[in-house]
Amino acid sequence: MLGGYQGKILRVNLSTRETRVEPINEAWARAFIGGRGYATRIIYAEVDPKVDPLSEGNKVIIATGPLGGTVAPSSGRTMVVTKGALTGAIACSNAGGHFGPALKHAGFDMIILEGRSETPVYLWIKDGKVEIRDARHLWGKTVDEADKILRSETHSEAETMVIGPAGEKLSLLANVMFNAHRAAGRSGVGAVVGSKNLKGIVVKGSMPVKVAQPERFMEAVYKAREKLAKDPVGGAGLPTYGTAVLINIINEYGGLPTCNALDAYFPEAGKIAGETIRERNLIRNEGCASCPIACGRVTEIKEGKYKGEHGGGPEYESDWALGAMCGVSDLDAVIMANYLCDRYGIDTISAGSTVACAMELYEKGYIPKGESPIPLEFGCGDALVEAIRMMGEQNTPLGKLLAKGSYRLAEHYGHPELSMSVKKQEFPAYDPRAFKGIGLNYATSNRGACHVRGYTIAAEALGRFGGADRLKYEGKAALDKTLQDVTAALDSTGICLFTTFGLDVEDLAAMYSSATGFECDVNEFMKIGERIWNLEKLFNLKAGFTRKDDTLPERLLKEPIKSGASKGEVVAELDKMLDEYYQLRGWDKDSVPTKAKLEELGLADLL
Amino acid sequence: MRALIVDPVKCTGCRACEYACSFAHDGVFNPANSRVKVSIFLEDLTFIPSVCLQCDEPYCAEVCPTAALEKDAETGLVKYYKDKCIGCKQCVVACPWGSIKIHLGDKKVIKCDYCDGDPACVKVCPPKAIAYEELEDVVLNKQKAVAALYKDIVREMAKGVSP
Numbered sequence: 125m126l127g128g129y130q131g132k133i134l135r136v137n138l139s140t141r142e143t144r145v146e147p148i149n150e151a152w153a154r155a156f157i158g159g160r161g162y163a164t165r166i167i168y169a170e171v172d173p174k175v176d177p178l179s180e181g182n183k184v185i186i187a188t189g190p191l192g193g194t195v196a197p198s199s200g201r202t203m204v205v206t207k208g209a210l211t212g213a214i215a216c217s218n219a220g221g222h223f224g225p226a227l228k229h230a231g232f233d234m235i236i237l238e239g240r241s242e243t244p245v246y247l248w249i250k251d252g253k254v255e256i257r258d259a260r261h262l263w264g265k266t267v268d269e270a271d272k273i274l275r276s277e278t279h280s281e282a283e284t285m286v287i288g289p290a291g292e293k294l295s296l297l298a299n300v301m302f303n304a305h306r307a308a309g310r311s312g313v314g315a316v317v318g319s320k321n322l323k324g325i326v327v328k329g330s331m332p333v334k335v336a337q338p339e340r341f342m343e344a345v346y347k348a349r350e351k352l353a354k355d356p357v358g359g360a361g362l363p364t365y366g367t368a369v370l371i372n373i374i375n376e377y378g379g380l381p382t383c384n385a386l387d388a389y390f391p392e393a394g395k396i397a398g399e400t401i402r403e404r405n406l407i408r409n410e411g412c413a414s415c416p417i418a419c420g421r422v423t424e425i426k427e428g429k430y431k432g433e434h435g436g437g438p439e440y441e442s443d444w445a446l447g448a449m450c451g452v453s454d455l456d457a458v459i460m461a462n463y464l465c466d467r468y469g470i471d472t473i474s475a476g477s478t479v480a481c482a483m484e485l486y487e488k489g490y491i492p493k494g495e496s497p498i499p500l501e502f503g504c505g506d507a508l509v510e511a512i513r514m515m516g517e518q519n520t521p522l523g524k525l526l527a528k529g530s531y532r533l534a535e536h537y538g539h540p541e542l543s544m545s546v547k548k549q550e551f552p553a554y555d556p557r558a559f560k561g562i563g564l565n566y567a568t569s570n571r572g573a574c575h576v577r578g579y580t581i582a583a584e585a586l587g588r589f590g591g592a593d594r595l596k597y598e599g600k601a602a603l604d605k606t607l608q609d610v611t612a613a614l615d616s617t618g619i620c621l622f623t624t625f626g627l628d629v630e631d632l633a634a635m636y637s638s639a640t641g642f643e644c645d646v647n648e649f650m651k652i653g654e655r656i657w658n659l660e661k662l663f664n665l666k667a668g669f670t671r672k673d674d675t676l677p678e679r680l681l682k683e684p685i686k687s688g689a690s691k692g693e694v695v696a697e698l699d700k701m702l703d704e705y706y707q708l709r710g711w712d713k714d715s716v717p718t719k720a721k722l723e724e725l726g727l728a729d730l731l
Numbered sequence: 732m733r734a735l736i737v738d739p740v741k742c743t744g745c746r747a748c749e750y751a752c753s754f755a756h757d758g759v760f761n762p763a764n765s766r767v768k769v770s771i772f773l774e775d776l777t778f779i780p781s782v783c784l785q786c787d788e789p790y791c792a793e794v795c796p797t798a799a800l801e802k803d804a805e806t807g808l809v810k811y812y813k814d815k816c817i818g819c820k821q822c823v824v825a826c827p828w829g830s831i832k833i834h835l836g837d838k839k840v841i842k843c844d845y846c847d848g849d850p851a852c853v854k855v856c857p858p859k860a861i862a863y864e865e866l867e868d869v870v871l872n873k874q875k876a877v878a879a880l881y882k883d884i885v886r887e888m889a890k891g892v893s894p
Contacts, residue, residue, distance in 0.1 A: 193750075193760055194750060194760045195747055195750035195751050195754060195760060195855055200745075222746070229761065229762070229763065271773070272774065281771075303773065304773060305773075329763075330761065330763030330764075330835050331761065332753070332757070332759035332760060332761035332764075333759065333760040333761070334759045334760075335759075335760075338754070338758050342754070346854070349855065349857075353857055359857075363857075363858075407776050408740075408743070408776065408778075409743045409858075410743055410744060410776075410778075411743030411744055411745030411747075412745065413745060413746055413747075414745055414746065414747040414750055414855070415743070415745045415747070416745070416747070416855070416857045418743035418745060418858070420743075422776045424776075434776060
């Protein structure tokens with residue numbers, strides 16, 4: 125058996141209720157690692173890229189990587205790979221928690237979900253055994269309720285994956301929640317799970333995970349853990365203040381999109397910053413499996429009308445989306461909105477940006493006053509919380525529109541240009557006008573606008589990888605390509621992107637090589653990442669995406685930032701960056717990979 | 732004397748200790764066979780690690796009919812001799828902490844052995860929720876931490892007081 129892998133994939137057909145165990149394909153494991161890469165290879169082989177994401181023909185893969193279920197730092201990731209409901213593009217949403225490792229201890233590297241059950245069901249997987257159980261009594265339950273009931277019906281120490289009411293109602297913003305607090309947030313993956321009438325999966329296992337070269341592996345793990353402990357971000361900033369430590373930092377750069385990106389500087393940022401959350405709301409840090417960083421926040425609202433409410437987060441992106449992006453500095457409202465998103469099972473980034481879009485549409489008079497029960501005004505915490513409720517419940521026409529995301533909402537009211545999205549997916553908490561590299565990354569990200577495909581902010585704002593001038597266009601294509609490739613490979617191993625604050629590619633390659641026994645140096649690791657990126661791109665090309673989809677909202681290209689340290693900035697040279705990027709990728713001007721590139725990557729047979 | 736000191740307040744629930752423990756003893760990663768255990772109470776937002784406390788009057792040793800468990804006065808460890816064990820599991824029943832387990836593989840008793848003085852769990856716990864420390868230091872640090880809470884007040888109150 126291959127080290128690091130359990131060697132088994134569980135295939136569940138929800139239409140026929142058949143389950144089958146299939147072996148891991150070693151050639152695919154070597155070429156695509158696991159997790160994001162391997163699962164994308166399966167989707168590419170089995171799902172028609174043009175299929176309606178919410179139809180029976182789409183499949184969902186719940187995937188782990190070979191480092192999951194070990195003591196490798198931050199190795200608790202679980203990936204949900206499918207054709208995204210929000211975007212129609214390839215989707216890989218990645219969550220922390222303990223589910224992925226538990227799935228491996230239960231005997232499986234991945235679960236392929238196909239077909240559609242006639243009535244709601246959940247899966248109970250324990251040590252290699254699988255049961256498809258009735259979930260009618262769970263339909264309509266919030267994520268936290270379902271999590272609790274599922275554990276009481278199976279095992280008190282089981283790990284859960286569930287969708288909330290949003291996923292059941294096929295909201296295009298629906299996420300998949302793990303351990304009630306951890307979200308595979310983006311691209312509407314929760315709606316795809318909901319379309320299959322699957323409420324969730326519960327796992328518990330006691331099987332070992334073995335690595336190929338134990339001594340070398342532990343040496344690499346201890347070295348990595350030591351480097352992370354010494355790193356100012358991974359060892360101090362994130363554990364102390366959580367990811368929301370970035371609110372003040374990014375705002376000082378004038379790169380914090382504010383009021384639906386009408387500006388990129390939020391004068392009241394301090395009120396929602398990580399430092400303030402720590403002071404007012406933090407109960408404790410929560411660590412995902414084997415994570416020395418433990419950036420996760422467990423918080424409580426201690427006063428006001430939401431007093432006593434508690435839950436996970438807010439993380440930086442959620443804090444920004446529900447806060448600055450909506451102009452809301454009422455931290456209690458932001459945190460409450462975050463809890464509601466988690467309970468309904470809605471992606472916080474898209475939710476916040478969609479509310480912000482609704483606020484602009486409302487203030488400009490495009491949403492008639494009578495259509496909202498509350499004035500949707502920028503800065504109003506009550507409006508934020510009410511809008512999230514409407515989005516979660518979908519019991520009003522406006523609520524149903526909000527649940528489709530900002531693009532379809534703005535399009536409905538005749539102003540799609542007010543949606544701050546790429547490929548219909550809302551962009552996250554860094555304004556491309558202030559950080560040009562992240563703009564190129566939003567434009568080219570295979571799953572729609574996203575920060576964690578190529579986190580150029582590490583270089584453009586935090587000085588990592590030798591730093592990069594955030595306002596320059598030169599060199600950003602190369603930076604993006606490199607980071608996109610590293611991330612694709614690293615995601616596939618099952619460890620967290622945050623490890624790269626302290627670790628170098630050689631550290632990742634060392635852990636991966638010693639765990640699997642597949643000898644892999646830095647170049648080969650990068651090559652695997654590039655292969656995965658190109659595979660995702662091939663899926664999107666077949667789904668109908670072209671160069672014209674690799675763009676940014678018009679606002680970012682034309683409307684200068686009004687205040688703060690990046691005042692006057694726009695993204696002026698996107699096309700030039702794109703040309704350079706496609707060239708570096710070995711793609712033609714229309715973003716189609718050349719035959720030579722695909723041959724080099726061993727993907728030529730996929731055309 | 733050194734001992735494993737558990738401080739639940741610092742635990743983040745990452746369970747790296749369980750992974751490290753199982754690897755140190757079995758060479759594979761399997762929390763189910765870890766001597767350390769982290770209980771996660773999600774609704775109460777609390778994580779509680781537990782491990783054998785190496786009792787001075789260990790019930791496990793008292794009920795053991797073959798002296799397979801024995802308190803070592805010098806190291807403080809309650810030692811387990813696998814070759815003497817007949818697998819009657821009375822120790823599992825007797826331990827008030829649930830710290831004596833049965834290995835899922837060979838069905839033999841497992842318990843914390845401090846990894847011969849270099850506990851693996853401690854090495855992967857940056858918040859120090861589990862630490863291997865001199866007991867005197869633990870006491871001293873606690874005394875100092877409590878005193879530090881009111882040192883500023885004491886300094887204020889002491890102004891102008893001549894003893």
